[in-house]
Amino acid sequence: MNTAHTRGNLATVLSLQGRLAEALPIMKRNFQERTRLLGSEHPDTLRAGLNLADTLLENGELDAAEELMRDTWGAQERVLGSTYPDTLISRHNMARLLHARGELDAAAAAYRDVQPCMEEVLGMxxxxxxxxxxxxxxxxxxxxxxxxxxQLLEQVLNNRRQALGHHHPDTQETEKALLAAKNLPPPGEATGWVPVT
Known part of the structure; x- marks a missing residue:
């Protein structure tokens, strides 16, 4: 099993580096081996499924990601509980998937629904x-x-600066998103867009 852990760690590092084409085959093999050796509902198998689904999402394989996410999330709810950190991550990943599909109302509801649990269990x-x-x-x-x-992105930016520092890639990502939000035209300015309420 140590080999599987090492292989899983390698795949995670490759994924974080954006080397998805290299990470995916390793993650798929790791998930299949864990399922075979430990069973489909073992926490290590569920973690491997969570990581694989996230990498499929990052790679744009939305259908495959959604199927695995739903299976993993359902098993996490049964085995680990609805407030276990990995279960919360699966809920967040499902919101990201809906967002990637352009289902903005459903994604907004999913982001909103998981947030209080994340704050309570994981911290702000x-x-x-x-x-x-x-x-x-x-x-x-x-x-x-x-x-x-x-307002929301300013809050995230302040928290990321405190937790991660000014030069961390996540902090810089939020700085860019905040700048883009600030550059949006004010409400009511002629843009051809009708506000959603």
Whole structure:
């Protein structure tokens, strides 16, 4: 099993480096081996499924990601509980998937629904809690909800600066998103867009 852990760690590092084409085959093999050796509902298998689904999402394989996410999330709810950190990450990842599909209302509801649990279980400065808020802020910006997006992204930026520092890639990502939100036209300015309420 140590080999599987090492292989899983390698795949995670490759994924974080954006080397998805190299990470995916390793993750798929790791998930299949864990399923065979440990069973489909073992926590290590569920973690491997969570990581694989996230990498499929990052690679744009939305159908495959959604199927695995739903299976993993369902098993996590049964085995680990609804407030276990990995279960919360799966809920966040499902919101990201809906966002990637352009299902903005459903994604907004999913980001909103998981946030209080994340804050309670993980804390306000946890990287996943901040990531959820960041993505929700980006979604608000995409919906041209300028004031709400700016307020939320400023909160995320302040927390990321404190938790990660000014030069961390996640902090810089939020700085860019905040700048984009601030550059949105004010409400009522002629843009051909009708605000969502």
């Amino acid at each position: 400065s946890h990287e996943i809690t901040l990531e959820n808020l960041h993505h929700f802020g980006v979604l608000l910006s995409e919906r041209r909800q300028r004031a709400a997006a700016v």
